[in-house]
Every structure is written in structure tokens, then in C-alpha cells.
Amino acid sequence: MTASTDYTPPKVWTWERANGGEFANLNRPIAGATHDKDLPVGRHPLQLYSMATPNGVKVTILLEELLAAGHAGAEYDAWLIKITEGHQFGSGFVEVNPNSKIPALLDRSTPTPIRVFESGSILLYLAEKFGAFLPKDIAARTETMNWLFWQMGSAPYLGGGFGHFYAYAPTTIAYAIDRFTMEVKRQLDVLDRRLADNEYLAGREYTIADIAVFPWYGALLKGTLYGAAEFLSAQDYRHVQRWVDAIGVRPAVKRGRMVNRTWGDPSEQLHERHDANDFDTQTQDRVAAPAALVHQHVSLGT
Numbered sequence: 098m099t100a101s102t103d104y105t106p107p108k109v110w111t112w113e114r115a116n117g118g119e120f121a122n123l124n125r126p127i128a129g130a131t132h133d134k135d136l137p138v139g140r141h142p143l144q145l146y147s148m149a150t151p152n153g154v155k156v157t158i159l160l161e162e163l164l165a166a167g168h169a170g171a172e173y174d175a176w177l178i179k180i181t182e183g184h185q186f187g188s189g190f191v192e193v194n195p196n197s198k199i200p201a202l203l204d205r206s207t208p209t210p211i212r213v214f215e216s217g218s219i220l221l222y223l224a225e226k227f228g229a230f231l232p233k234d235i236a237a238r239t240e241t242m243n244w245l246f247w248q249m250g251s252a253p254y255l256g257g258g259f260g261h262f263y264a265y266a267p268t269t270i271a272y273a274i275d276r277f278t279m280e281v282k283r284q285l286d287v288l289d290r291r292l293a294d295n296e297y298l299a300g301r302e303y304t305i306a307d308i309a310v311f312p313w314y315g316a317l318l319k320g321t322l323y324g325a326a327e328f329l330s331a332q333d334y335r336h337v338q339r340w341v342d343a344i345g346v347r348p349a350v351k352r353g354r355m356v357n358r359t360w361g362d363p364s365e366q367l368h369e370r371h372d373a374n375d376f377d378t379q380t381q382d383r384v385a386a387p388a389a390l391v392h393q394h395v396s397l398g399t
């Protein structure tokens with residue numbers, strides 16, 4: 098790998114397969130399927146194809162919240178897509194998400210199945226379908242959308258920017274780490290100021306905005322994302338900490354965080370979810386993944 102200071106971009110970039118650092122085997126400059134593979138289909142109306150990264154967890158938390166709130170139509174099968182093994186490039190997955198990233202949802206309850214990709218779009222689709230976790234009042238609804246879109250726009254700076262250069266880049270580049278740390282701390286301060294005066298991001302109600310932001314910034318402040326809590330002085334964001342603690346104890350959030358998780362404490366893993374009882378009875382092989390693998394899984398945020 099050429100040191101960044103010695104690099105002069107050529108007139109035309111060409112793909113060197115070995116130059117992608119930690120995720121070289123996954124990163125490609127072209128879209129589309131690499132192999133034929135149909136997706137499995139279970140018995141429930143909603144079929145989720147995902148993994149328990151922050152983007153994946155947003156959707157499983159909302160589904161568990163919907164079920165807890167009595168929306169039986171939100172029953173779902175959650176299939177594991179191992180992104181570190183390239184399952185997102187299978188032909189069936191690409192039909193549901195041409196962008197080859199988890200999470201992807203197929204709603205089979207409609208006359209023609211509806212595909213939904215992009216975690217923000219999935220949250221909005223489900224919130225509208227069930228009329229829940231999205232306020233009806235126009236001002237609160239708009240505030241919910243403001244923070245939902247804020248999260249979708251901000252997370253790439255956190256994951257693809259800060260997380261990548263702090264935790265994964267093959268060279269340690271002070272300029273890149275400084276630039277993205279500055280931005281992530283600014284984002285945390287944006288959240289902290291908002292949550293100083295408001296219980297939840299959209300105001301009094303817990304909404305899909307909280308569900309979108311929590312898996313990213315909650316994990317960051319609790320040190321489970323990039324191991325960066327101390328580096329970022331996580332304790333300084335006390336209003337965000339209060340909000341993270343309040344959301345983290347919700348039973349549906351605890352369940353949602355387990356779904357499609359294949360690393361960490363075995364008692365917190367549910368590789369696939371096909372029934373509400375799976376949380377109590379599942380006996381599948383729940384082996385703690387090696388630390389390096391955990392590290393890799395939670396990194397693929399953007």
C-alpha cells in the first residue's frame with residue numbers, strides 16, 4: 098500500500114483488488130450480483146434479510162416494538178445475510194436491494210410483494226403501514242422525519258469516515274481521523290443539545306427517529322462501536338447518555354438487538370428469528386465469535 102503522502106492520483110483510476118484494506122474482499126467498483134442464489138422465504142408476511150449491524154438493528158427493534166404494541170401483522174422471518182461472506186451479492190438479494198447492503202425487506206402481504214431497501218425507507222414504510230411510532234400531528238411527524246433523515250445523512254460520516262479511519266484503515270492518517278472526529282463530536286453535540294430539552298428526538302414521543310439513531314450513537318457512546326468511547330469523551334454527552342439508557346432497557350429493544358447477531362455474548366445472539374418464542378427456546382449453535390470477527394461485523398456501517 099502506497100503511503101498517502103506519496104500518492105499522486107493517475108489520470109484514470111483502475112481497480113487494484115489488493116488496495117481496499119480490511120474489506121478488500123468485499124469492496125467492488127461495480128454493482129450487481131456475483132452469483133445465483135435465491136433467498137429463503139418463511140411463513141410470515143414480512144421477510145427480512147439482514148445482520149445485526151447498527152443499520153440492521155434499526156429494523157429488528159422497530160419490528161419487535163410493533164409486535165409489543167400489538168401489531169400482529171408485523172410478524173416476521175429474519176434471515177441472516179452474512180455480509181462478510183458476500184451473501185449480499187447473491188442474485189436473490191440483489192433483486193430485493195440492488196445496492197447490495199443489509200437490511201432489505203420483502204412485504205409479501207400485498208397482492209404483489211413490495212421490496213423495501215435503505216433502513217430509513219424500511220422504518221418509514223413499517224411506521225406508515227402500522228400507523229405507529231410516527232406521530233400523526235404534522236409538526237411532530239415532521240420533526241421525526243427531520244431526525245430520521247439527519248441520521249441517514251450523518252451515519253456515513255460516523256461509519257465510513259470516523260469508524261473506518263479510526264479503527265480499520267491500513268494506515269493511520271492523522272488528517273482523516275481529526276477531520277471525522279471533529280464531525281462526529283459535532284454530531285454528538287447536536288444530539289446532546291436536542292436531548293437536553295426533549296425526552297426523545299421528536300419531542301415527547303418515542304419514534305422511528307429514536308429507533309434509527311440509537312443503534313449508532315448509543316453503541317458509540319457505550320464503547321461497543323469502534324472501541325472509541327474514551328477517545329470521544331463519551332461521558333461528556335450526558336443527555337445522550339440518559340436517552341441511550343432509557344431506550345436500552347426497553348424489552349423490544351433488547352430483543353431487536355439480538356436478532357441476526359452472530360457475535361458477542363452467546364446469550365445475546367439469535368442468528369435467525371422465525372417465531373416470537375425463538376428468543377426463549379432457540380437452541381441453535383450460539384458460539385461467541387472471535388473478537389476480530391466482531392470488530393469486522395460492527396464496522397460495516399456505511
Ligand SMILES: N[C@@H](CCC(=O)N[C@@H](CS)C(=O)NCC(=O)O)C(=O)O
Nearest residue numbers: 150152180198199215216397398399
Ligand atoms: N444507507 C444504507 C446503508 C446500509 C449499509 O451500509 N449496510 C452495510 C452493513 S451496516 C452492508 O450491508 N455492507 C455490506 C457491503 O458494503 O458490502 C442503509 O441505511 O440501509
